[in-house]
Amino acid sequence: MANSELSAPSAAPNQPRSRTDLFISFTLLALQGFGGVLAIVQREMVEKKRWMTQEEFVEEWAVAQIMPGPNVVNLSLMIGGRYFGLPGAMAALAGMLLLPLLVVLCLALVYTQFADHPGVAGALRGMGAVAAGLIAATGLKLLGALKANPLGARVCSALGLACFAAIALLHWPLSWVLLGLGSLACTLTYRKLKP
Numbered sequence: 380m381a382n383s384e385l386s387a388p389s390a391a392p393n394q395p396r397s398r399t400d401l402f403i404s405f406t407l408l409a410l411q412g413f414g415g416v417l418a419i420v421q422r423e424m425v426e427k428k429r430w431m432t433q434e435e436f437v438e439e440w441a442v443a444q445i446m447p448g449p450n451v452v453n454l455s456l457m458i459g460g461r462y463f464g465l466p467g468a469m470a471a472l473a474g475m476l477l478l479p480l481l482v483v484l485c486l487a488l489v490y491t492q493f494a495d496h497p498g499v500a501g502a503l504r505g506m507g508a509v510a511a512g513l514i515a516a517t518g519l520k521l522l523g524a525l526k527a528n529p530l531g532a533r534v535c536s537a538l539g540l541a542c543f544a545a546i547a548l549l550h551w552p553l554s555w556v557l558l559g560l561g562s563l564a565c566t567l568t569y570r571k572l573k574p
Contacts, residue, residue, distance in 0.1 A: 393429045394462050398470035401463065404428065405455050405474030410482070416451050418517040430458065437524040445557060451475065529571040530564070538564055 395401045404423070411419045417440075424431050431439070443453035452475055459471030493499050525535045538560055545556045 395430065398463050398467055401459050401467055402470045402474040405471045406478050409475045409479040418513040420451055420454065421517055421520065424458065433521070433524045434527050437521055445561065529568050534567065
């Protein structure tokens, strides 16, 4: 065990000790996430707990993105399932949803009382800016994983810019952009990896 802890930072030598560890870890992650927990999940799973490498995180996050439902919930199911099968997936999912659901219900009750207050509206707009900053910071942090991508950083950057242009500037539907650019990226990667 001591040798695995001294391995290279890109290796993921650790794993959750139990389903309870998964539940508690994902509960704490979910309670930290206001406006999204991507940045927090990446830091916790890759950097602190080292349950995954940066490359594994990017790959699983990509799969979680294209599955129906909330991305981070999909990711929690995948991580839980990776270590403990279906019971692990359910433990991670419960951790991701149970306590945050209770908090959201309580906040909804409070919000109905103070929704018209200008300070509440300003606070919500401010939280939107913070959430956008978290997503941008995480995206920049994950750029390093593109070095190991078979397509290379240039092609990946071009695909990312094309995706941004299609969604943010041209306002094309996300499903069509994912289908088009995702198919292109999969085809290019397949050709690159084909023996």
